[in-house]
Amino acid sequence: MAVTEALRRVPLFADLDKRELESIAKSMRERTFNAGQTIATEGSSGVGFFVIDDGRAKVSVGGEERAELGPGDYFGEIALIGGTDRTATVTAETELHCYGLSSWEFRPMVEHNAALAWKLLQALAKRMHSIEQRG
Numbered sequence: 001m002a003v004t005e006a007l008r009r010v011p012l013f014a015d016l017d018k019r020e021l022e023s024i025a026k027s028m029r030e031r032t033f034n035a036g037q038t039i040a041t042e043g044s045s046g047v048g049f050f051v052i053d054d055g056r057a058k059v060s061v062g063g064e065e066r067a068e069l070g071p072g073d074y075f076g077e078i079a080l081i082g083g084t085d086r087t088a089t090v091t092a093e094t095e096l097h098c099y100g101l102s103s104w105e106f107r108p109m110v111e112h113n114a115a116l117a118w119k120l121l122q123a124l125a126k127r128m129h130s131i132e133q134r135g
Helices: 002-009 017-029 078-083 101-110 116-134
Strands: 031-034 037-039 048-054 057-061 064-069 089-092 095-103
Touching: 002 017, 002 095, 017 095, 017 101, 048 057, 048 101, 057 078, 078 116, 089 095, 095 101
Parallel strands: none
Antiparallel strands: 031 095, 037 089, 048 095, 057 064, 057 089
């Protein structure tokens, strides 16, 4: 299954076994975005978590480019977990092939998988530290 292979490349899911990866993969939906298409808009509500399988996207905050994303990268977890508005805008630079998960699918998965919850917590802490260092 292509989505399972895409998830295997994501550091967030690195400690999960095959069965756990397949369980997550079953909940994810394939999405393709055209070059130039905005996937997430800063300040808007967020209901999706995305893992990039192929293509490139840029991340901007306040109109300033902050990062470039590619295969194995993910986005949308901050708004999804915090129930807050999107903290950045994500725009496809090339055709972008992703796998997405809604908040109502994501939450039970994290609540029932301590390894995933811990990896997610670590990833969020690293992102916050990076933001503080820039700020």
